[in-house]
Amino acid sequence: MQTATVLGMLLAALISALLVWWQYYFRAGARRNPTHVLALLRFLSVFGLFLLLLNPKISKTTVTTSKQNLVLLFDDSESIQNAGAADRVRQILTDLTGASSLSDRFHINSYGFGRELNALDSLGFQGEVSDLSGALTALKTVYGRENAVAVLVTDGNQTLGRAYEYLGPELNFPLFSLVVGDTTRYAxxxxxxxxxxxxxxxxxxxxxxxxxxxxxxxxxxxxxxxxxxxxxxxxxxxxxxxxxxxxxxxxxxxxxxxxxxxxxxxxxxxxxxxxxxxxxxxxxxxxxDEKTRVGIVSDMAHPDIGALIKAIENNEQRRVDLVNSRATAGELSEFDMLILYQPGRSFSGVYDFILQSGLNTFTIAGPRTDFTFLNRMQKGLQVSNFNQTEEILPVINPAFGLFDISDFSVEEFPPLLGTLGEILITKPNESILDQQVRGVNLQEPMLSIMSDEETRHAFLFGENIWKWRLQSFRNDQGFENFDRLMDKIVLYLTSDGKRKRLAVSYEQAYNAASDRKIKATFYDATFVFDPEAELKISIRGTDHEYTARQNMVLADNQYETDLSDLPPGEYSFSVTVEGQDIRSDGRFRIEDFNLEQLFVSSDPNRLGMLSEGSGGSLYYPDQLSALIDELSEDPRFSPVQKSTENVVSLIDFKILLGWIVMALAAEWFIRKYNGLI
Structure with a gap:
């Protein structure tokens, strides 16, 4: 409590006593027995009022010591076992976690990595791939706002992910690398x-x-x-x-x-x-032995057309040709589907051919689209165009279920240029992307698919999708995110139009770096996703004796089976729905190829670049004690003392008010009882 507060309380008590003395002793003259009681009650009420005005406070300072985080990151892939360094790495883990000088100075957290970063219970060295860059990026996210220092124990060999040696300056903590394995360079x-x-x-x-x-x-x-x-x-x-x-x-x-x-x-x-x-x-x-032909009908030159051609022809089963709106019926009949880019009145002949042939289409509408013409020609679509150009951001619709889009992301995608307006699709449809303008979700489709028993049509409301393909490359150093979506849309539009209740997705060949899963989606009779179905998969080896039958697990609105435990070889499989005569078959191969076996020697050079870029150093196993000493003595990693001052009111206002009211009430009743004015 501050001195000024104490002096104020003493002064309040003195003034209260003087007021009571003046009223009950100096003026009263004769001293009756109730006078002392009344004086006490008056003193309590007046002193309480002064305390309300002063509101005295007390403060308490607490000093705490905050330790930094010491992150131990261990390579848990097969390359450590292949290099004969497994026992040495386990001993390093024991020495680091058991060093009292480190445990007294740090909060120690241990992690292991192969394909993914995981909290470390034990080292098994069973990882078929190693993604060091992904592990470092994950740690940067976890410890982004905390003081930390990391020790990386690895051979420096990576089979998946970015070039990690350049990540040092991006890390928000110093990284010390401990290189294990054989550093000898063999032929x-x-x-x-x-x-x-x-x-x-x-x-x-x-x-x-x-x-x-x-x-x-x-x-x-x-x-x-x-x-x-x-x-x-x-x-x-x-x-x-x-x-x-x-x-x-x-x-x-x-x-x-x-x-x-x-x-x-x-x-x-x-x-x-x-x-x-x-x-x-x-x-x-x-x-x-077959190739899908896709025609793009456009009367303008636009980067979107080039992006569409690149994305679709990325699948070698497809060929794209560019034609204008004056193309003849004979020319259009060569295509399995048509992409109509910002159609106008000149597209009348094209729409007549589509109406007669029942060809599926993908319409891309933008600021230069004649919506009056489009509303008249495209059955099931009505767009109320407000003639106001706007930048429109995409929002993924998680309820979309016509095909799997779980691997598609619109992270950091730039807006498309479109026109505001109400969009009414009167035929059965599902939206892949919705529109968002200035942070507001308009509940209007941006990319939607309309289908009935005879035809299928896709609609994209916005131009400049070439920017999306470019952003996909910036995000993932490849165009796969965008190209996969275009591939699935084209595949859906070029199929026979009959919706399959059971759709199975898988790769023809899996290796160590692949996501070894078979995924399936099942719909009920009304083509609504059925999460209550029981899907079973039977797997049989075609070049060796292997059979298995198991239930597929529901995850993220689809059923899946993990194939990571299967030995290398060729397999056939069948997916069936319990209680229904529905089935889908396929074949795949598990490659006998272990990426971790490609390395014999460790790579201290890249690890040195990584550590120096982050503010750390490179060490070898025989220098472990020096590493422990540096971590224990470096002033950068010293614990930080923090003082916390907690200021609280000395009095409880409710109690004090009750005290004042009771004192005044008691004084009034006593005075009345004794006939005092």
Whole structure:
């Protein structure tokens, strides 16, 4: 309590006593027995009023010590086990968590990473891939607003994610790297990358690009063999040296049979080579004998058209041609679907052909669209155009269920340029994206699909979708996010128009870096998603003895099955609905290819760049005690003392008011009882 508050209370008590003395003793003259009681009651009431005016407070200061977070991040992938460093890493974990100098100074939190970042219970080194960049990004999010320092224990080899060596300046905490494994550089020849298309057309030649890398001092010779379904289709001698340590080999192979084909590339090992697992590369291609033709009808040049062509033709099963609105019925009949870009009155002949042929369409409307004409020609659609141009942001509709859009994201997507107006779709429809203008969700469709028993039509209200494709590249360093959505829309519009109640989504081939899942969506008789259905999947190995039957698990409005425990090989599967005669079949392959086996030596150079960029340092296992000493003594990581001052009122106003009222009331009754004025 402050001195001024104490003096004020003493002064209030003195003034209250003087007022009581003047009234009950100086003026009263004769002292009756009730005088002392009345004086006391008057003193209490007056002193209470003074206390209300003073409102005295007391303060209490609490000093606490805040420790920083010490984050221990361990590589839990198979490359640690393959390098023979598993026991050493477990011992490092024990030494770091058991060091009293660290536990006294830090809050210690341990994590492990392979494909994802997880709280660490124990180290099993079973991860088939390692995403170091993803783990660091996750830690940056978790400890973004807290004081922290991190210790990374890894061999520096990454099989998934961004180039982590450049992430140091982006981290909000210093990172100390402890490199484990064999840092010796052995002679090594490997297949570093293979580029080829996922789909190939029958009787067509398809290109294959093979990138070879050599690490060593001497000149070497080897041989590259390429086998398609066990048949040797290409061979090339390879000569590399320390100066000429990489090679790109390009060739074209012929697709002669329809189906899923296995492509195996092998390199002969060189003298002294320790790791031969990276001399093999297995992948798959699918040979198909049909191609979907998509026509884009437009009378204007716009970047959107180029973006649509790139996105659709990213799937080799599709070909896109650009025509104008004066195209003849014969020209239009060559297409399996049409994309109508900002139609106007000149599109009359095109709409006449669509009405006669029943062709499915994808209409993109924008500021230059003639909505009066569109309302008249497009059955089931009415747009009230307010002739006001506006920037419109997309909002995903989570209830969309015609096909799976769970892997599509509109994060940081720029707005499209459109026109405000009420949109009425009178036929059955579902919206993929809704409109948002200036932070307000208009409850109007932005990207919608309308369907009936005969035709299907998609509508996008806005131009400049080329910006969406560009933003997809900025977000993910690739166009897959945008291209996958266009691929699914085209696939839906080019199908037979009969909605399947059971839709199954899967990959033809899975490897260690793939999300090994089969996903299914099931609808009831009214084509509403049925979350109560019981879906079962039967899996059978086609080249080995394996059978399994299990229930598919409901997750995020779809059913799925995890395939991560399946051994390598080829499989067939059937998805059935319990109690109904509905079934879907398919085939897939699990590749016998472990990315973690590609590495023999650790990579201290990249780890050093990462640590130095973040303000940390690089250490080796025999320098563990030096690392502990630095963490224990570095003044940057000292605990911080914080003082908290809690100021509270000394009195409770309710009690004090009650005290004053009771004193005054008692004084009044006593005076009345004794006949005092």
């Amino acid at each position: 090594d020849l490997k297949i570093s990358r293979v580029n080829l298309n996922k789909y190939v057309f029958l009787e067509n030649s398809f290109p294959v690009e093979i990138f070879l890398t050599y690490q060593g001092r001497d000149s070497i010779s080897s041989r590259l063999d390429v086998r398609l379904d066990g048949r040797n289709v290409f061979r090339r001698n390879v000569n590399l040296s320390a100066e000429n340590n990489s090679m790109k080999i390009s060739t074209s192979l012929l697709a002669s049979e329809v189906g899923l084909k296995s492509l195996l590339l092998t390199l002969d090992s060189i003298p002294g080579e320790k790791n031969t697992a990276n001399n093999r590369w297995r992948t798959t291609i699918e040979v198909i």
